Every structure is written in C-alpha cells, then in structure tokens.
Amino acid sequence: MTRIFLTVLAASASFATLGLATPASAQIEVDITQGNIDPVPIAVPDFIGTDPQTAELGRQIADVIRADLERSGLFRALDPASFLETQTDIDYEPTFADWRIIKADALASGRIVRDGPDKVRVEFRLWDVFAGKQLKGIRFSTSNENWRRTAHKASDAIYTALTGEEGYFDSRIVFVDQRGPKTNRTKRLAVMDSDGHNPQYLLGGSDLVISPRFDPASQTVTYMSYETLPAQVYMLDINTGRRERLGSFPGMTFAPRFSPDGSQLILTMVKDGNSDLYAMDLRSRSTKRLTTDPGIDVSGSYSPDGKRIVFQSDRGGTPQLYTMNANGSGAKRISFGDGRFNSPVWSPRGDKIAFVRQNKGKFAIGVMDPDGKNMRILTDDWSVDMPSWSPNGRVIIFTKETRGTNGKSELWSVDLTGRNLKRIDTPGQATDPAWSALLE
Template structure:
C-alpha cells in the first residue's frame, strides 16, 4: 500500500564531468590576497540580532527540457523557492527571491555579477542550475557566494531522479546552512507523525509521513485502530510505533517500503513507548505488567526482552544517548514524574531533574549535548532542554499544552505538538534552541506525536 523508492538514487557529484558540454565557466581564482574580509558566518546559538540577508534568484537551465517533474526552467524556480523557504524556516536567514530578483543567465551561475547582488543588501548569494541529463536524471547545481568578498564559498551538484527533485533543493539548502552556520544540515529529512481528525471522544488517528517542510505527505495506516508515538529507525525505512489494533495496545515494527509490520514482542501485556538504539540493533520500550511499568530492551530483529528497570512505579519514555551507552527516561518512583539516567544495561540509575513541577518525555539530542523534555507545572505543558548532567535547564515554549519533543538531525531544532484547550485539537510546531523561532508545521489534518528522521543519505 505504501510506495517508497527502495533505493533513493541521489548522489553527490563533482562538477567537472557531468557538465562537460554546457559546464558553466570555471570559477574565478580566489580573491586577491591582502584584502581578506571577515569570514561570513551565522551564529546559531547566541543571540541572533538579525537574520542574514541572502539572495536566491531563479536557477536557470542550460536548455529547457521536459521531465516527469516538469520543465527544467520551471524546476529552476521551484528549487530556488524551496531553498529560500528552508533557509527562512531556520530563522537565521532573511532570503530574498526568487521572485523579484533579476534573472541569472546560465553562464553567470559560476561567475556572478557581484555588483548587482551586493547592491541588493544581500550578504550571501545562492545560485544554481537545473539540467536534464541524457539518462533521464536531473542535475541540480548549487553555488554559494560571499557578495562582500566577491568569492565563492562552496558548490555542490546533485544528480537525482526527477521525482526526487525536492530532495536536491533541500540538499542545496543544507549545503548553504551548514557552510554559513558551521552546524550540521537538517533540511533533507522527513517526519513521521500521527494525523488526527474527528471528535475529541473518538479521534481517528493515522500514521503519516512527510518531508520536514510538510511536502510529499502520505498516510501509512487507515485509521481503523488508534496509533501512537511512531519513531524512526536509524535506517529511516523502519518505524516503531504503538497500535490498538484488535483492542490490544502493543508496540509494532513497521517497514515503510513493504508496508509489513510485526509485533515487537509477544508478551501478553501492554507494550508502548518504543524507540530504537542509535545503531538500530535494539529497541527499548515500556511494558505494563499488573499496573507496574518498566523499561525493557529487545533486539530489533526480535528475541527475548530484557528488563532494564525494576523500581515500583512508572518507568517509561526511554531514549538512548547518541553513543548508545546511556538511556534517559522518566520515572515517578520518587513520587512525581522526573528525568533519570541509566547505563544501557540498566545500571547506575539516577535522577537528573529537580525543578518545580514534573518532567516527562525526555529525548536525547543526536548531538548528545542536550535532552529535550516536557515540563508540566504552573498550569501549562512546556518544551524544555537540559544538559545530561542536569544543568542548564531552559524552557523554550509557552502554551496550554506542548508535548512530545523530537530533535532535528543536527540537534538544533525541536519539533513537538501543541494541543488546544477545550477542543483538544493538536498540531505540529518547531522551535529552535533560542526559543524565539517558533513555527507551525503544515499538515493536511491535525497532528501529534512527531518524530524527526535522521538526515537522508
């Protein structure tokens, strides 16, 4: 039922060969020595005074050609639009274009007229081209320039099947973001979440998957059973989630490509809160036995579950550190929900959260430096971050009910869901680590339980 390319043919190529005949002129030699301007950089963590102005004109095509994704000339505009939208969504850039900017002739892609671009106030310039190759694929070229220094900062070419042209645009935006911020890329990634509709007492909940910007949306389950808390495997082709199919709440392993799924474990108890280990070899999950909930782990390939916690109370919400050696989880063993750490084998369990209120849904950043959580107290549910040693706690959002954080692949943005008071309707939001750049993620219906994928290969 679900169609997904089994093998995503997206390759990074050097520019020299694929562009032989119509290759843009070689870039000019490096800027003359002596007059070196300060490097163009974006500070992502500190206080951002103003987003960096960046110009993104329409990407020309060497020869307009018809492809299954449309004319290459039209794609040149659409790719530039996606690059601009990605960079804007980060909150770190103020893109202009592609609309309203002067056209770029194909030979100018590698030899920009810097006088024009610095005149627009743009500090950086993204140019590129879209070319139909003889083998039916597209090449999207992506160039980043410093307009003040009049120099090229980086370039990459992406060869892609026409159906995956959006991914080439995200890769281009990732190249720009990574070069200018020094952070890892994250735009070429996806989100699996729970699409919701219907009255509050009988919500219809379906698994759905989409690109991180909301494009390429499709449903994975039909809504006959309530589904909750999907999470990606590191390979991005497998999802663990919880379903009430047959009125038996159990964790399942779901293969996106084949649409097949299987029970995570065969025990006759509720299993939930599943999450993969960073190497994909294990799944940790919670199991409730006669009212007591503990965290277990099981080999992702199947097998006998191994119990990791045994304190009386509710231990749930486990999440591995990126090196796979530790697990953060929530427990009410001390009387209220708090965050705890333990080794991957369950040893050395200790509490790390001590603020007022209660703490839930910890998720370890893929960078390892922070743990995101939901904090309950003062009449609200808020998304926060804390260091693994319990220091540096910071609350990022303010609303009636924000819940369920998930990290971007670079560990610099958090997606979560926000539930409205009264109606109970939920939608997806993202927030950066400053807490300033908060954005709603577009979904066709309501949405909850988002999980961000790793960066696509």
C-alpha cells in the same frame, strides 16, 4: 546582543589567481546560539533553465530552497524582485557589487541541465558576496520527479557551508494524523517531508496508533498499536510496507524508541499494573528488564553513543527525569526544578535533553544538559507534548493541543534557542511527530 558575522577570510591569493584546486580554509562565524535575532540575508535567484520545462523546475527548486532557509530562522531569503543582476551563466562570477547593494551576504545561483528524458543535473554555486569568493560548487544528478528532495539537499549544503552544522531539510517526519471530535477520534500513521509536503498514510487507520519513532539508521518506524489487546509495540518498514508486532507480551508494551544504531528498542512494559523499562534486542527479540522499582518508569531515550538512557520515573513521588547506564545500572535523578518532568528525548548531538514540564496548569517544552544543569524553557502553552529532535539537534518538533471540547492537535517546531516558533502545516489535525535522520 550578538551580531551574526558572515566573514570569509581571504584564501591565499596565489591559489585564487592560479585557480588551483588546492585545499583552502575559510573561516565563517555564524552565531548559532541566537537563532533569528539577525538572520543572514541570502539571495537565491530562480535556477536558470535551458528550456521552458527546466526553467520551471529551476523556479520551483529555488522556491523550496528559499523556503527551507527562511524556515530555519538563521537566514532571510531576499525577495527576487529586489535583485539587480540577472545571471545568464553561473560559470561566470556574479557582479558582486550588485548583490552588495541589495545587502545580500551570500548568493546561491544555480542551473538545471537536461541529462536525458527524465533526468536533470542541478548545479549551483554558493558565493560569499562580501569576500567575492565562491564557497561551494555542487552538482546533483536526479530524476525529474525527485526535484523536491534535490532542492532540500541543496538547502542542506548551503546551511552546512554557512553555519558549519549539518542540515536537516532532506529528512522526513512520521506523525499521527488525527480526525474527528475529541470524544470520537480516529488516528492514522502518516509520514511527510520535513517541510510538510508529500504527506502519505502508512496504515489503514482502523486501529488506535500512538508514538511513532524513526530508526535513526533506516526508514523503519516503531509505534504502539491497539490492533490486538493488550496493545503492543510494532515495527513498520516504510519502504516495503512490511509490518511486524514485536512480541505478544501479557502486559501492554508502549513508548518504544530505537537505539542510535537501530539494533535495540527501549520500551515500557506493564506487569501487574506497574510500568518498567525494557531493552529489546531486535535480532534475537530477547528483552532485558532495566528498571524494577514500583514507580512508573516510562519514555526511555538513548544517548547518541548508546551508552546512557534518559527516562522519566515517579519513584520519588512525582514524575522526574533520570539517567542510567544502558544496562539499567547507576540511575540518578537529573531534574530538580518546579513541576513535573516528562517525555525526555536525548539530542542526536548529545549535548541536550529535551523534555516536557508540567507546572501551574501549563505544559512547556524545555532543554537541559544531560547532568540536569542549564535547564531552559523554550515554549509553553495549554498543552504541548511529544518532543522530537531534528537530525542535527538544532530544532525540536512537538505536539500542541488547544483547549476545550473542540480542542485540536497541531505540529509546531521551535529552535534550540527558544526562537523561531513555527506551526507545521498538516492535512488534518496531527500529533506525535518524530523526525528521521537525514536521508541518504
């Protein structure tokens, strides 16, 4: 049992009394390995507005921040009904004693200021309640209709200030919307905010589409489509709608993933029934074959420095995980546990590889170090697949399917620690989720 500490060591007293904008250091100890054993209680009052419209906006923004922080599992957003103090001006220090009584460790208070007909400023201060210190003061300028993203940015700033890690709230998830019974399904490419809001279709839905993935460097996704046969890998720019087939190979191409800098794709191509990994240079469109063995080599994923690739292969008899250099050399097996190991994805932080293990009639999402050590199963079920990392390498989103003729697909997420297992609400059935990088 490890406690979560939210401790801010007092900054130099002279800086504080003089109010100098001098760099000060603070030390925060948040146990980020334990998930929600003891989430940090945080108070986020509705942001103060200057008129009814900005007051409503302030309520909505605080709602989204509370939901974001709560969903992370690292925080517990306190019920606004329990608040003793109602601040009227965030430029004055809060009455810390009032927030200590309700056991808030941190307080985020903000306001909305009208900046023009369609523009607002969102300003907020993050306070350490125990130390009685401001941790962060932040202002965003934004258009009215952009309020949801502004709220996510505020959540990311709070998350970063209190955990020392990058956030992941202001990001998107591309996925495949799924309709119809198991034996007559239609699938359609769609995208939504990281909290499941603003779902939008990206394609018409007349063709089977599989395994979309984001370019970490842009708003472009790659996916596999049966628009023409053999099925091939495509690229779609979400902002412009520009869509392109990446080559017309005689064999099917599938399982595409971008390199971290977006310059390359790794994909699988079928030749005479055998699946091998290829790298495609996206500028020249030239492809380089990376594996040549007669086994199935599939589901390649680059390390964040682009130098290594993890993939699955059944060259040794059953599907197992292997790593190799980005040029295809030096392949070595890294999974040795019971069962079949599939769908590896390298964490954007580089320290873990997520995978799907199939063992004794169950599928599980797990993580291991890039050398195969410290394997841990995070969650298992009848059927889970297609793991994808949050941009900060903290959360894994995946597909879960239920059993039987009426089986349904849903999106779920789980913390790197195996805690905070949550379903993500989608308009219909959903599968094949993939997380974007943090938005600009």
